[in-house]
Amino acid sequence: MVRNATPQPGWKPHPGPVPILVYHALGEAPPTEEYPGLYVSEPEFEEEMVWLHRQGYEAVTLDRAEAAWYHGGTLPTKPIVITFDNGYPAQVTFAPQVLSRYGWPGVLFEITEEHLRPSEIRPVIKLGWEVDSHSATHPNLTELSGSELEYQVAASRRYLRRKFHVPSDNFCYPSSEYDAATIAAVKEAGYVGAVTENAGYASRDLPYELDRYEIEGGNGVEGLAADLASGAS
Ligand SMILES: [Zn+2]
Numbered sequence: 001m002v003r004n005a006t007p008q009p010g011w012k013p014h015p016g017p018v019p020i021l022v023y024h025a026l027g028e029a030p031p032t033e034e035y036p037g038l039y040v041s042e043p044e045f046e047e048e049m050v051w052l053h054r055q056g057y058e059a060v061t062l063d064r065a066e067a068a069w070y071h072g073g074t075l076p077t078k079p080i081v082i083t084f085d086n087g088y089p090a091q092v093t094f095a096p097q098v099l100s101r102y103g104w105p106g107v108l109f110e111i112t113e114e115h116l117r118p119s120e121i122r123p124v125i126k127l128g129w130e131v132d133s134h135s136a137t138h139p140n141l142t143e144l145s146g147s148e149l150e151y152q153v154a155a156s157r158r159y160l161r162r163k164f165h166v167p168s169d170n171f172c173y174p175s176s177e178y179d180a181a182t183i184a185a186v187k188e189a190g191y192v193g194a195v196t197e198n199a200g201y202a203s204r205d206l207p208y209e210l211d212r213y214e215i216e217g218g219n220g221v222e223g224l225a226a227d228l229a230s231g232a233s
Pocket residue numbers: 085086134138174175
């Protein structure tokens with residue numbers, strides 16, 4: 001277990017907003033990639049984590065932030081949540097090596113019927129990472145209803161809970177597409193919160209529309225610094 005997987009002495013109550021970052025693939029984008037910005041190179045990722053550490057940020061899980069928002073839990077002075085969408089190998093091999101240097105857990109939003117194998121996910125759960133659902137197959141949820149929507153939202157959570165014995169209390173909307181019916185399905189499935197890709201700091205006032213900063217390749221430390229400064233109150 002990494003240090004910040006559990007509350008530490010000196011952490012304080014923190015009802016206020018918390019920044020959440022989202023990374024997609026880590027590594028070099030293939031030349032044919034349509035959206036190369038979704039790839040952050042490993043050196044760039046590492047520089048961003050070093051910068052956060054030097055700025056005094058400390059990563060925690062989203063569960064921990066929610067415990068502070070809703071149940072009087074505590075957080076470090078400058079908390080941040082670092083999330084990884086879809087489930088790519090480097091997110092559970094390279095990223096944990098870097099985060100663990102600082103005692104930081106990450107949050108993996110896994111597409112439960114694609115991407116990583118259980119044997120690839122278990123090591124990060126051992127480190128104290130949070131593993132949550134990013135749906136079963138990454139469809140646009142606003143185009144689904146009834147049992148199809150239930151399957152993507154609720155069955156994907158049941159799968160993670162059964163397979164890994166983790167709470168999976170948070171959901172991640174595929175491609176940040178959601179509407180009132182999607183939010184209702186997420187609540188119905190028992191989730192505590194859900195994340196978007198709307199830029200901003202996540203606030204306890206909007207538990208099913210938690211903002212995140214999408215970190216793109218090439219924007220580097222300056223881009224990250226500008227994001228964090230833009231949302232700071
Ligand atoms: Zn996604």
